[in-house]
Amino acid sequence: xxxxxxxxxxxxxxxxxxxxxxxxxxxxxxxxxxxxxxxxxxxxxxxxxxxxxxxxxxxxxxxxxxxxxxxxxxxxxxxxxxxxxxxxxxxxxxxxxxxxxxxxxxxxxxxxxxxxxxxxxxxxxxxxxxxxxxxxxxxxxxxxxxxxxxxxxxxxxxxxxxxxxxxxxxxxxxxxxxxxxxxxxxxxxxxxxxxxxxxxxxxxxxxxxxxxxxxxxxxxxxxxxxxxxxxxxxxxxxxxxxxxxxxxxxxxxxxxxxxxxxxxxxxxx
Amino acid sequence: xxxxxxxxxxxxxxxxxxxxxxxxxxxxxxxxxxxxxxxxxxxxxxxxxxxxxxxxxxxxxxxxxxxxxxxxxxxxxxxxxxxxxxxxxxxxxxxxxxxxxxxxxxxxxxxxxxxxxxxxxxxxxxxxxxxxxxxxxxxxxxxxxxxxxxxxxxxxxxxxxxxxxxxxxxxxxxxxxxxxxxxxxxxxxxxxxxxxxxxxxxxxxxxxxxxxxxxxxxxxxxxxxxxxxxxxxxxxxxxxxxxxxxxxxxxxxxxxxxxxxxxxxxxxxxxxxxxxxxxxxxxxxxxxxxxxxxxxxxxxxxxxxxxxxxxxxxxxxxxxxxxxxxxxxxxxxxxxxxxxxxxxxxxxxxxxxxxxxxxxxxxxxxxxxxxxxxxxxxxxxxxxxxxxxxxxxxxxxxxxxxxxxxxxxxxxxxxxxxxxxxxxxxxxxxxxxxxxxxxxxxxxx
Numbered sequence: 268x269x270x271x272x273x274x275x276x277x278x279x280x281x282x283x284x285x286x287x288x289x290x291x292x293x294x295x296x297x298x299x300x301x302x303x304x305x306x307x308x309x310x311x312x313x314x315x316x317x318x319x320x321x322x323x324x325x326x327x328x329x330x331x332x333x334x335x336x337x338x339x340x341x342x343x344x345x346x347x348x349x350x351x352x353x354x355x356x357x358x359x360x361x362x363x364x365x366x367x368x369x370x371x372x373x374x375x376x377x378x379x380x381x382x383x384x385x386x387x388x389x390x391x392x393x394x395x396x397x398x399x400x401x402x403x404x405x406x407x408x409x410x411x412x413x414x415x416x417x418x419x420x421x422x423x424x425x426x427x428x429x430x431x432x433x434x435x436x437x438x439x440x441x442x443x444x445x446x447x448x449x450x451x452x453x454x455x456x457x458x459x460x461x462x463x464x465x466x467x468x469x470x471x472x473x474x475x476x477x478x479x480x481x482x483x484x485x486x487x488x489x490x491x492x493x494x495x496x497x498x499x500x501x502x503x504x505x506x507x508x509x510x511x512x513x514x515x516x517x518x519x520x521x522x523x524x525x526x527x528x529x530x531x532x533x534x535x536x
Numbered sequence: 537x538x539x540x541x542x543x544x545x546x547x548x549x550x551x552x553x554x555x556x557x558x559x560x561x562x563x564x565x566x567x568x569x570x571x572x573x574x575x576x577x578x579x580x581x582x583x584x585x586x587x588x589x590x591x592x593x594x595x596x597x598x599x600x601x602x603x604x605x606x607x608x609x610x611x612x613x614x615x616x617x618x619x620x621x622x623x624x625x626x627x628x629x630x631x632x633x634x635x636x637x638x639x640x641x642x643x644x645x646x647x648x649x650x651x652x653x654x655x656x657x658x659x660x661x662x663x664x665x666x667x668x669x670x671x672x673x674x675x676x677x678x679x680x681x682x683x684x685x686x687x688x689x690x691x692x693x694x695x696x697x698x699x700x701x702x703x704x705x706x707x708x709x710x711x712x713x714x715x716x717x718x719x720x721x722x723x724x725x726x727x728x729x730x731x732x733x734x735x736x737x738x739x740x741x742x743x744x745x746x747x748x749x750x751x752x753x754x755x756x757x758x759x760x761x762x763x764x765x766x767x768x769x770x771x772x773x774x775x776x777x778x779x780x781x782x783x784x785x786x787x788x789x790x791x792x793x794x795x796x797x798x799x800x801x802x803x804x805x806x807x808x809x810x811x812x813x814x815x816x817x818x819x820x821x822x823x824x825x826x827x828x829x830x831x832x833x834x835x836x837x838x839x840x841x842x843x844x845x846x847x848x849x850x851x852x853x854x855x856x857x858x859x860x861x862x863x864x865x866x867x868x869x870x871x872x873x874x875x876x877x878x879x880x881x882x883x884x885x886x887x888x889x890x891x892x893x894x895x896x897x898x899x900x901x902x903x904x905x906x907x908x909x910x911x912x913x914x915x916x917x918x919x920x921x922x923x924x925x926x927x928x929x930x931x932x933x934x935x936x937x938x939x940x941x942x943x944x945x946x947x948x949x950x951x952x953x954x955x956x957x958x959x960x961x962x963x964x965x966x967x968x969x970x971x972x973x974x975x976x977x978x979x980x981x
Contacts, residue, residue: 278809279729279809280809280810282861301729301811301835301846301847302844302845302846302847324843325843326841326843344841344842344843346842346843347704347839347841347842347843348839348840348841348842348852348853348854350841350853370904371852371853371904371906372853372904373853373854375854375857390905391903391904391905391906392903393903394610394901394902394903394905395609395901395905396905415609415610416609416614417614417856417905419857435609435613435614436609438605438614438616439614439615439616439629440614440615458616459616460616460618460629461614461615461616461629461860463860479616479629479632482618482632482633482636483632505865525801525802525805526804526805526806526807526808526809526813526869527805527809528809
């Protein structure tokens with residue numbers, strides 16, 4: 268079993284944790300009551316938690332950051348089933364966004380380039396979600412994937428040259444990698460159950476992801492070429508939402524134990 | 537674990553009208569309401585209690601209970617399928633725990649309904665009939681409650697949600713007593729993710745403690761003063777409702793039925809830390825205590841992601857993400873725990889469990905990459921009260937669009953079957969003027 272330690276203890280549902288500030292803090296999504304998703308900041312050393320955007324009155328979720336933490340992207344609820352991708356340069360205080368199209372529409376699962384220059388997201392505009400990218404000001408939009416099936420959870424490699432993502436183009440959700448311009452698509456996993464939420468390790472040599480196996484979601488790690496996939500074994504009822512620590516030796520995961528949901532830091536060597 | 541006396545709605549004239557009306561409409565079925573018809577179960581009743589688990593908002597049947605992995609990509613969705621314990625029956629991989637309980641239930645895959653909007657279809661789903669001018673037909677729970685009377689000192693019909701089920705526009709008209717009058721409305725009870733029951737009817741009188749309520753004169757005096765504080769005339773049956781509130785509050789067994797802290801941590805964990813999970817556990821406790829009909833609502837509102845609303849099943853956007861990441865993990869854990877717990881305690885023999893939404897969702901994936909409303913085919917789960925487990929009744933077509941094998945089953949037949957199993961036979965239904973034209977789904981029995 269991999270080593271692990273508990274980071275939170277309130278048992279409420281938690282989603283999409285991401286390390287920031289060299290691993291000293293974790294930003295994640297939690298339920299502030301049944302009606303509000305809130306970005307929350309956890310200080311790892313003392314377990315202190317606080318709202319990341321205390322002023323936020325509408326749901327926010329799915330935080331993503333550039334390598335230095337300067338550029339942040341997240342989803343923000345604007346109206347009935349209408350969400351915007353908000354992009355913030357936390358130093359220059361320059362907000363930008365990808366506004367929601369009209370009606371029930373919106374993107375999801377943003378990913379920020381390591382240098383903060385571009386932001387990925389998935390959005391459905393004609394039946395299935397596809398991966399797009401924009402610059403940090405929300406402009407220069409480019410469609411990176413096409414074809415059948417839903418594409419989701421795009422995430423850059425540390426050098427910004429590749430993008431790993433999930434897709435149902437061949438059936439259930441599997442993982443694929445492509446060049447940053449959308450070319451050179453290659454399949455990494457091969458079912459039969461879904462693999463989702465991939466993320467490159469800080470050195471770019473491995474990919475962590477969540478896979479449904481044995482009746483529960485589990486976190487797995489594989490080499491960046493798709494070989495050597497192995498589970499990150501814990502004693503939980505299920506693990507999900509892996510996020511790499513900057514040192515590349517640990518993951519933060521959302522785990523369920525005894526029906527409660529908390530964040531754990533798990534060693535992966 | 538009960539909220540009592542914490543409600544604050546006052547005007548300069550005393551208790552406000554809204555607070556008073558909440559009392560007047562939220563304890564209608566407690567002891568005094570229908571003691572005249574309270575009776576032991578008729579000999580024909582197979583179900584001592586009914587648990588109606590209402591997946592209000594409508595789950596996607598293709599992404600849960602009726603997957604179509606061989607359908608074209610525009611239909612099938614991104615999830616794999618898994619076997620259940622029932623030969624030939626497969627669910628999507630989003631319901632692994634429920635798949636392991638399939639020996640306890642019959643799966644029905646050929647429901648149809650006449651409406652495609654939430655409040656309208658909600659009325660049909662709960663009453664069997666469309667809305668009309670004047671009172672709507674009663675909720676199935678009101679029919680059973682009217683016939684059976686309260687369970688001991690507990691109400692005959694409890695609905696678990698933070699308020700009358702609604703969408704952003706309006707509530708379900710068919711949620712309550714309808715033509716059987718508001719006296720047969722359900723008692724609404726909310727339940728937090730930590731298992732704290734919130735009984736609106738018990739939260740009206742500022743400063744009133746359970747100890748004070750034991751003193752009947754104190755309660756009567758408070759209620760009288762509250763009534764005098766209203767701007768309009770006091771509602772009818774005030775004495776009856778006062779009696780009902782008093783009896784619910786003063787009986788330790790009644791209060792205990794709502795107290796989830798009496799459950800072991802392991803049992804609490806089994807259902808999961810979610811509002812729906814703890815509501816299912818509360819539903820089991822109420823059944824155990826003898827309540828004839830409990831409606832467990834997945835959420836009060838259907839909206840999946842709207843400012844100011846909880847997260848419901850109405851997934852016009854992010855259908856796959858919300859099913860995968862929010863709803864199915866919660867539902868799978870809670871509902872499978874409910875079935876297993878009832879079976880473990882020997883309650884499933886005398887408890888009918890029915891689980892369904894008000895319609896399905898479009899088999900063809902929408903332009904927004906999600907699924908919309910689909911009244912032409914959707915599933916249900918039936919367990920207990922002698923219904924055999926490990927069976928599948930009917931089949932949908934290869935894309936989940938229409939019933940293909942077996943007859944279409946509208947909600948009127950669902951309600952008639954529930955009523956029949958709960959002892960409300962055809963003669964009694966005729967006397968009550970309910971479920972007219974309905975017939976029992978004999979294939980289920």
